[in-house]
Amino acid sequence: MTSIFTQAVHAGERGPAPREVPVTTPLYHSVGYLEPSAAVMEDVFSGETAGYVYRRYTSPTVEAFERAIAALEGGDAAFATASGMAAVHAALLAAGVRAGSQVIAARDCYGATYDLLATLLAEQGVTVHFVDATDPCRVEDAAFLHRPAAVLVETISNPLLKLADIAALARTTRAIGAALIVDSTFASPYLCRPLALDADYVVHSASKYIGGHGDVLAGVVVTSHSNREKLFAIEKKIGAVLAPEVAWLALRGLKTLPLRMREQCANATRVARFLSEHSAVAQVYYPGLPSHPQHMLAEQLFGDRGFGGMVAFELRNGTRAAAFAFLDALKLVLPATTLGDVYSLALYPVMASHRAVPPAERAELGITDGLLRLSIGIEDADDIIADLDAALHVANME
Ligand SMILES: *Cc1c(COP(=O)(O)O)cnc(C)c1O
Numbered sequence: 380m381t382s383i384f385t386q387a388v389h390a391g392e393r394g395p396a397p398r399e400v401p402v403t404t405p406l407y408h409s410v411g412y413l414e415p416s417a418a419v420m421e422d423v424f425s426g427e428t429a430g431y432v433y434r435r436y437t438s439p440t441v442e443a444f445e446r447a448i449a450a451l452e453g454g455d456a457a458f459a460t461a462s463g464m465a466a467v468h469a470a471l472l473a474a475g476v477r478a479g480s481q482v483i484a485a486r487d488c489y490g491a492t493y494d495l496l497a498t499l500l501a502e503q504g505v506t507v508h509f510v511d512a513t514d515p516c517r518v519e520d521a522a523f524l525h526r527p528a529a530v531l532v533e534t535i536s537n538p539l540l541k542l543a544d545i546a547a548l549a550r551t552t553r554a555i556g557a558a559l560i561v562d563s564t565f566a567s568p569y570l571c572r573p574l575a576l577d578a579d580y581v582v583h584s585a586s587k588y589i590g591g592h593g594d595v596l597a598g599v600v601v602t603s604h605s606n607r608e609k610l611f612a613i614e615k616k617i618g619a620v621l622a623p624e625v626a627w628l629a630l631r632g633l634k635t636l637p638l639r640m641r642e643q644c645a646n647a648t649r650v651a652r653f654l655s656e657h658s659a660v661a662q663v664y665y666p667g668l669p670s671h672p673q674h675m676l677a678e679q680l681f682g683d684r685g686f687g688g689m690v691a692f693e694l695r696n697g698t699r700a701a702a703f704a705f706l707d708a709l710k711l712v713l714p715a716t717t718l719g720d721v722y723s724l725a726l727y728p729v730m731a732s733h734r735a736v737p738p739a740e741r742a743e744l745g746i747t748d749g750l751l752r753l754s755i756g757i758e759d760a761d762d763i764i765a766d767l768d769a770a771l772h773v774a775n776m777e
Contacts, residue, residue, distance in 0.1 A: 383451060383569060384637045391447025391630060397439050399431050407623050410434040436615060440623035444630045445599070448589065451568040451633070452581050454601035458610040459626060463564060463584025464491050465619035466598030467531075470580040471500070473600070473609040474529035474558035478504030481527040485512035485543065487536045487744050489562065490732050496531075512536075513673065515547035522551050529558045534573060534680070535565035538691045538728045538752040539745055540664045542673045542680060549577035564588070564719070565689055569640035570681045580606065587719030588688070590632040591639050597621050597629050639721060639757055644685025646763060647755040653764045654692045659775040661749065664691040689718065690753045694774055697749025702727050705751065705774035711758065711766040718754035723763050726752045 398419070401409035412431040414420040423430035431438060441459050449457040460466040467489075476482055484496055486509040496507040510521045512532040522530060530552050532543040545561055552559040560580040561573040567588040573581045583589055585597035598621075600610055614620055621629075644667075651665035663670075666677035667686030677686055694701050705725075706714040712723040716731050726732060733746050741747075755763065 380453075386450050387447075387636050388634050390450035391443040391445070391633075394439070394443055394446060397431060405439075406627055407438050407440040409438070434623070435618055435620055436611075438623050440630075441621050441626040444621070444626040444633070447630055447633055448568070448583070448585075448599050449601055451636070452574055452601040453568075453572045454574045454581065455604045456607035457599050457601045458607055458614065459585075459621035459629075460598040460600065460614070461619045461621055462596050463562075463582070463586055463598040464495065466582045466584070466600045467492050467560075467562065468495060469610050469614055469617070469619065470560045470582050470600045470602075471495075471529055471531070472613045473602075473606055474560060474580065476500065476505055476528050480505050480529075481525040482507045482529050482531065483518060483521050483525065483527045483557075484509055484531040485533055485536060486510055487512075487539065487541065488531065488533055489537055489564075490735065492531070492562065494735070512543050512548070513541045515544050515551065518548055519551045522555050522557060526555060527557050529560055531560045531562070533565065534561055534563040534571050535666065535687055535689065537565065537689075537732060538664075538726070538750065540565075540666055540671075540687070540689055540691055542666060542676050544676055545571075545573050545576040545578055545680070552579070553577065565687060566681070567636060567640055567719075569637050570644075570684055570687060574601065579603075585629050586717065588640065589636060589719075590629050591636060591719060591721060592628075592632055593717060593720040593722070595625055595628045595632060597625050640688065641685065642757045643688030643755050646757070646760040647688045647690050647753075648686065649760045650753065650755055650763060650767065651690045653767070654690065657768070657771055659695050659771040660692050661695040661697065662693040665689075688755045690755060692751055692753075693747060694749040694751065694771075696775055696777060697747055698777065699729070699748045701774045701777040702729070702749060702751060704777040705770045708770035708773035709766055710769070711762055712753070712770075718752075720754065721757050723756035723758060723766075724754040726754070728752055 399412040422428035445457040558579040561578040564584045581601040655663040
């Protein structure tokens with residue numbers, strides 16, 4: 380199989396030249412397309428011939444991004460969406476989640492995903508069961524009990540970087556005929572290809588590692604041809620589709636995904652080791668450390684490619700004041716609410732991603748007042764470590 384380094388550069392590009400003349404000039408901003416004849420247009424409308432009709436259906440630049448990400452994930456097809464959340468929503472609907480359906484989801488899934496399931500979809504008559512998805516037996520028990528339409532997990536969870544045993548979960552979903560949806564945003568196709576482990580839908584927030592430069596808000600679902608048909612039929616009505624300008628940026632970003640990820644994994648490993656030896660740090664969460672409870676699973680899932688660019692840790696002085704002092708003292712690492720970019724970022728889950736989670740539930744999840752999450756960039760590891768070291772000293776004096 381072609382290496383992901385080669386795929387990332389070439390996949391999706393130089394697709395079939397469109398037969399249609401765009402009504403306005405490319406980058407393919409055009410909303411409408413002209414066919415050579417009404418007969419061809421009829422065939423495109425009927426689905427007999429592939430082609431472009433209207434931008435909400437598809438357009439050449441968006442298709443190029445879809446081809447590229449499908450190749451990198453080893454999937455048949457992809458469907459690009461306006462954001463990662465639109466991708467999560469589309470995958471749930473394509474999996475058949477409707478009023479009366481049951482869904483099983485990872486208890487510590489991404490905040491907005493939790494919210495989508497627990498509020499919007501719950502209000503629409505979907506029953507959601509949140510379980511500890513790190514334990515495939517718990518998911519299996521819940522699945523046989525509730526017979527869900529879909530099971531939704533994340534390859535690497537936020538912010539504690541727990542892993543999902545995708546192959547084991549897929550055996551369960553296959554047995555009961557449920558769809559397995561894997562949000563693989565934190566892993567990216569560089570580390571793991573969930574479809575090869577028998578997942579049905581892989582979802583990404585392309586706003587993170589795929590875009591990689593902090594200037595893209597996009598999502599994508601990778602799946603089979605028949606599931607893509609379902610996604611298309613749904614999004615034709617909902618319209619949460621990706622804009623060509625953004626697809627163009629995402630496709631540009633994607634080319635360096637393997638290079639960035641290789642560097643980010645190496646830097647994150649160094650940062651995790653540095654933190655685990657630091658006197659101001661009580662605990663480090665990183666799948667690459669032998670102390671991570673799922674280190675073996677990480678090696679199975681990611682092979683020798685690395686363990687991701689995300690690192691979480693707890694300050695020994697586990698107070699909100701110490702966490703604030705740490706964030707304020709950072710000079711290189713940016714305290715911004717995103718991840719997966721070329722620059723290093725720090726996030727305080729209690730203030731940002733897990734703000735809406737009640738304190739008691741937060742404590743149960745292990746998200747303490749002293750917990751910080753880092754997204755390690757491609758800067759020189761020595762510079763990142765020096766910045767963290769200086770900020771840790773300030774936090775420790777708080
Ligand atoms: C950011 C993120 C999302 C949502 O993506 P947006 O592009 O912000 O809509 C979903 N899942 C995970 C794991 C994320 O990190």
